[in-house]
Amino acid sequence: MESNADLTLIRCLADGRFHSGAELGEALGISRAAIWKRVQRLDQWGLVVESVRGKGYRLPRPLDLLDPPALERALAGRATLQFEPVTTSTNADALALAASGAPTPVVVTTECQSAGRGRRGRAWQSPFGANLYVSVLYELAGGFSALGGLSLAAGVAVAGALGRAAPDLRPGLKWPNDLLVDGAKLGGVLIELAGEMDGRVQVVVGVGLNVAMNDRQAGAIDQSWIDLQRACATPPSRTTLVGSVALALIDMLDRFAADGFAPFMAPFEALDLCRDQPVMLHAAEGARPAVARGVAEDGALRVEIDGETRTVHGGEVSLRLQ
Structure with a gap:
């Protein structure tokens, strides 16, 4: 984002209620006229703000913003948390941490990706505050050849986390990395690697999940999709979901480091669509x-x-x- 003022504006509007230009201008320390220009810029992050004369500005629905201190508590010292409100890609950030020699594991998450990535070079739609974008950086031994089945094991871990956070959800897995509900895509996994071909490998497990995305935000998606808001009666908070998914991935990676794909083969088969x-x-x-x-x-x-x-x-x- 261009400045912290943009984030302040989003936080003011996150409750979904009307806020006058004067109120927003006072919160940001700028004029009412400047507020209008700043509101227009939020469109680049997938946020469309309604404007009604005599009432002010509001988002069409409230935003469930992430709570980094709560995430730190949820991780309970098992990983370092890196949170930026907006970034290019959580996977790219995790790979940069790997290149810098950062100790692992690290959980990277954000409200919005400006260049989210899917498999085979596809773009991943990442509007602000709408979905889940999280990557786990973890070091494994044994070289690249020891990583067969890792994306499937990650899918099993994420499906398990979703089942615990939203018991009425029934996700399935489509080889090699998609999570589906009722035939529509709920999310996906992107594995990226750095390190030595035959030695220590820095693994980045990236997960994207649709949580509360409107049709306009999903306009560029070229396949059937669904989000948690549509798929289950009481979706978990995004903060709860990030914590659950991150811990499930760390548990999976701990097990994978010791036993490879074998412990995950039967659970994958049970979810295999x-x-x-x-x-x-x-x-x-x-x-x-x-x-x-x-x-x-x-x-x-x-x-x-x-x-x-x-x-x-x-x-x-x-x-x-x-």
């Missing part, structure tokens, strides 16, 4: 219809194509309607 379903396999050689047949011990996808079972380590799948 693709198994024995017709899918479209998207890989380097193009798209091909197939039938998913579960995952291998290293997390690779087993698929049946023309009656032959193959193992796929890269790419992604989409479910096909029968």
